[in-house]
Amino acid sequence: MLAHGIGVRSDLPLPLWLFTNSAVAALVISFLLLGFLWKKPQLLKASNGWGPQAEFWSTASTYLAKAMIIVLRISGLVLFGVVLYAALFSPLGAGASIAPVVVFVIFWVGLQVFSGVLGNIWRFLSPWETIAAAAAWVKRKPHRQGEAKAASNESGWGVRGSGAGGSKTARSRLLRNTGPYNTGGWLAVLGVAAFLWLELAHPEPGDTRLLGWGILIYTVLILGGGAWFGKAWVERNEGFGVLFRCIGGMGVCHRDKNSRVRLRFPLTGLSKLEMTPASTALVLMVLGSTTFDGISGTRWWGDLLRGQTGWERVPFSTLGLIGSVLAVTLGYLLAVGAAVWLTNQSNTAQQSAGGRSFVSQTFDLAVRFSHSLVPLLLAYSIAHYFSLLVFEGQDFVALISDPFGNGWDLFGTAHFTINYRLVSTETIAWVQSMSIVVGHISGVIVAHDRALELFSPKQALRSQVPLLMVMIGYTLVGLLILLNA
DSSP, rough: HHHHOOOOOOOOOOOOHHHHHHHHHHHHHHHHHHHHHHSSHHHHHHHHBBOOOHHHHHHHHHHHHHHHHHHHHHHHHHHHHHHHHHHHOOSSSSSSSSSSIIIIIIIIIIHHHHHHHOOOHHHHHHHHHHHHHHHHHHHGGGGGGGHHHHTTTTSSSSSOSSSGOOOOHHHHHHGGTTTTEEOHHHHHHHHHHHHHHHHTTTSTTTTTTHHHHHHHHHHHHHHHHHHHHHHHHHHHHHHHHHHHHHHHSSHHHSEOOOSEEEEEOOOEEEEEEEOHHHHHHHHHHHHHHHHHHHTTHHHHHHTTTTTTGGGGHHHHHHHHHHHHHHHHHHHHHHHHHHHHHHHTSSSSHHHTTOOOOOHHHHHHHHHHHHHGGGGHHHHHHHHHHHIIIIIIIHHHHTTSSSSSSSSTTTSSSSOOOOOOOOOHHHHHHHHHHHHHHHHHHHHHHHHHHHHHHSOHHHHHHHHHHHHHHHHHHHHHHHHHHHHHH
């Protein structure tokens, strides 16, 4: 990424046998304990969490949340404007602009970690969702607020009814379920795919002008679609919003239907995620891309592309990226297919399948269980980009005082330098390795809980055996890549 341009990863000579054996043992033991002790689904019930009970504190929580949202929305818009201007107009050169650090480090890596711990903060930081929400609010008529709110989700911001925008019914089909699957939201996959290609395959991902034009084009597409189809279209097709919404399901904070802030156990919010084929594909794509980023840093990949430079590497990197995503996806689908076959061995499961084909059942179950991949996605991001965030993230402190490379010192931090002794190499190694193990155990827990929602305890345990095998495979591959880069 610029990640390849400014990122550093501490690839240390750790005892590989210790991590691999411990990781496999931890997964198997957690699987057995879940099978014997976890007999009923628990996550959905726990996902509501706890909030202030007293009326005063409940009201204060609501107003505090609203105030924080306003601050976050304004901050997101300001930072977006700064980054876009810096990318398009600031001087060229390494470290001259704040844009690459904000996009590749603070946004792409830092926001994933923050969302996974606390919740989906990007919902309020996103400039695109803020503009969409503001436009929908402006279009509301005071005497028809209820009807206008529903209409804003179906008929865009500036056009209603038939006319230039087409009929409301026809346009709203893009927002509804068709058959068993929701067919919308695929622009989210394409948008993030373009970003990942820039990050991992383009020879100059830190090119600020290219980054600026990419942000501008993406903004036009998202806001243009929102103006035509409505605010809900933006929420479904803004790829980073979809991704951070998935990761935010792991966080401990959320807002209830009355806008009150509540706390909950980690992972429980994943049980409420409404996954679609598009969001499932998005999670698999990001997971596969992080795997490829690890592969591209290995000595094996370096030997394979020896002598290739610049644009000569692009075809190989593109094929490697696509191949990694397909391999991760295929492994997951094979595990789900095996789970379908195992559960269909009982008459109860065959009756519940409703006579649908094996392929249809597999894809349906793949979507239903895809939320269990989110902990893996976050774990891989931490494992591969932790040192990048810790070290290169410090550069933000200096650049915030001189975001456009004009020699400013707005906050007195322009001369701040990166402290590479902030975190020891041993600590980085443990964080990287253990994040993979903990992420996979978390995935096993989430998948088991969902299996109990769909099957009997015996069927649930049986259905999770193939997924456990894939989790073990992912763990071993992740650790081997990490420790042999």
